[in-house]
Amino acid sequence: MQLVDWIILIGTLLFIVLYGVWKTRGSKNVQDYIRGGNEAKWWTIGLSVMATQASAITFLSTPGQAFHSGMGFVQFYFGLPIAMIIICIVFIPLYHKLKVYTAYEYLENRFDLKTRTITAFFFLIQRGLGAGITIFAPAIILSAVLGWDLTTLNIIIGILVIIYTVSGGTKAVSVTQKQQMAIIFTGMFIAFFLIISYLPEDITFSKALDIAGISGKMEVLDFSFDLSNRYTVWTGIIGGTFLMLSYFGTDQSQVQRYLSGRSIRESQLGLLFNGLLKIPMQFFILLVGVMVFVFYQFNAAPLNFNPAASTAIQNTQYAEEYSALEDKLSEIQEYKKTSIQNYLNSNTSKEASDARKLMIALESSEKKTRQSAKDLIKEADDTVETNDKDYVFIHFILNNLPRGLIGLLLAVILSAAMSSTASELNALASTTAIDLYKRNITEEKSEQHYVSASKLFTLIWGIIAILVACFANLFDNLIQLVNIIGSIFYGNVLGIFLLAFFIKFVKSNAVFMAAIITQLFIIYVWWQDWLPFLWLNALGCGVVMFLAVLLEPFIPTSEIEVEEE
Known part of the structure; x- marks a missing residue:
């Protein structure tokens, strides 16, 4: 700078x-x-x-x-x-x-x-x-x-x-x-x-x-x-x-x-x-x-965009193997540039199709090379973040x-x-x-x-x-982490509000018990990785509403709510 x-x-x-x-x-x-x-x-x-x-x-x-x-x-x-x-x-x-x-x-x-x-x-x-x-x-x-x-x-x-x-x-x-x-x-x-x-x-x-x-x-x-x-x-x-x-x-x-x-x-x-x-x-x-x-695709890219990852492996026994992967990536990138130019300059549909297939194969090869680099970095130092999504743009x-x-x-x-x-x-x-x-x-x-x-x-x-x-x-990806934390709690909270808005016969004690049970359940579902995190919102909302309705006949209504009725 x-x-x-x-x-x-x-x-x-x-x-x-x-x-x-x-x-x-x-x-x-x-x-x-x-x-x-x-x-x-x-x-x-x-x-x-x-x-x-x-x-x-x-x-x-x-x-x-x-x-x-x-x-x-x-x-x-x-x-x-x-x-x-x-x-x-x-x-x-x-x-x-x-x-x-x-x-x-x-x-x-x-x-x-x-x-x-x-x-x-x-x-x-x-x-x-x-x-x-x-x-x-x-x-x-x-x-x-x-x-x-x-x-x-x-x-x-x-x-x-x-x-x-x-x-x-x-x-x-x-x-x-x-x-x-x-x-x-x-x-x-x-x-x-x-x-x-x-x-x-x-x-x-x-x-x-x-x-x-x-x-x-x-x-x-x-x-x-x-x-x-x-x-x-x-x-x-x-x-x-x-x-x-x-x-x-x-x-x-x-x-x-x-x-x-x-x-x-x-x-x-x-x-x-x-x-x-x-x-x-x-x-x-x-x-x-x-x-x-x-x-x-037209300019050299690092094997891993996190500079700390590359630094961590330089003075280890894996440095030579990592350097070989860097050379392999450079070779793939040169082939990719050539295949892209061949695709853009193709005169027949067969030439274009062959160039496309080569581009797809090279992209797959690059992904495998980058994954091999991540595995190597983990071997060298498992405290270093190898997932470099958050470092690409910077x-x-x-x-x-x-x-x-x-x-x-x-x-x-x-x-x-x-x-x-x-x-x-x-x-x-x-x-x-x-x-x-x-x-x-x-x-x-x-x-x-x-x-x-x-x-x-x-x-x-x-x-x-x-x-x-x-x-x-x-974490794996920062934007996902924020949404995962939200998804663990948001569905339960939304269900409580929907009960308040639309299901008038459900009272506070049933809602309170349903909220506690639901939150523990959602945390367990997330911990066991049973569903993608976005579905936790719908699940939490549905479970708390179902439980509150189910528990209402069996849980006494508070004296204050009885007086209000």
Whole structure:
């Protein structure tokens, strides 16, 4: 990195922090601090909702996912528009009618305090872990690639977020996310057009798509019912709908974004804006990864994109064998370039078919070579992360982009990390302050006291997130890890809300017992790896609703509920 990159990177991050502090100074009451004074317009809500979900993991993992596995991951989001419509019709009017600060307040009105508390507790567990991962994801990758100290990076990202989130609460999160999304979109579009420009002169965009398609990277839709396949149309529509309903309808980090809307209509328009734009955005980010794949068909690519993996094997007994694999990869890549040119210059269908077959065979050979390298690295040092999906895009950025743009793309990654983490800390603090602290204090306190308490809880959760980040371990793929953690809890929480909305004869005690049993069951199903994680959302939702209905006749109704009837 050059001086200009450092200036752009540091300047961008400081601008976001200082702008957030200045723009939201002086929040005097809970309404301003937690609901942003209900001033947000629909485009602010829409961008804030998108920025909350689009963490640094999105911009690091998603291109790498496309590089290795193609465009199929976009199916994960197919349930999003369906979920947005349901939330706009059912959830938003109820939340606004009751003027709740958190989603879980509604559950006490419908059931009782213990149901509200356990649901809030499920949220705090999974979102507290998620906040740590959104800090950890960019930190570990930047640490490995740039040689920065991992712990220091975790602390720096965490502190920057804590400063403006503590200062301005929900409004600070919303106003800074608009700037962050502008930076993110600008950076990603520049990167995309630069990748296209770096391809050989005779390789047009349509030809690049053709090359990617032959290598299996453009297979967007999979209609199979294979449960071992994580990403199909059916897992996206069914499992994805349940996940998105849970996330956007019951997760306070998202609910808080649209509760800040100035009206029901503004909140609904904001969510519909997100529903319309999210799939094209993810498609575009995956397409960036596919274009990076095409770029590396004409340019040398490392055997493993994680620099720590290559370093770990250099001074071991496996170094010579690893070097032989590097030579083999270089040979395969040269053959691939030749076969691509033969395909593009073919004059007959037979020549084109033969070239296609050779390209497919060489792609398969390259995958096997890379897998052999991963196995070798594991033999040399089993503590090193060999799965390099999360390192592909950052490797391209640092080794191919011009001065200044490297700083901008790093600012994109860190801005995304800050926007998601800020939303999560804000929601964690609000839930802790409103659902646990305020609800369990008998003595009446002033508005300023609860604002101060919310700021203190933001600080505490920020410290917890930094600690989680410092002790986390890299998983198979970071974007999958976040969704797996969510899927373990979200289905159960969604089922509780659906019981509250639609099945009026079920009371609190049955729901409470069903929620505990369901959560233990879902954790066991995940531990045994019986289902792809997306299906855990539908399973959890169905099990808790079934159990609550089943248990209702056998569990006594509380005295309070009897009196209300």
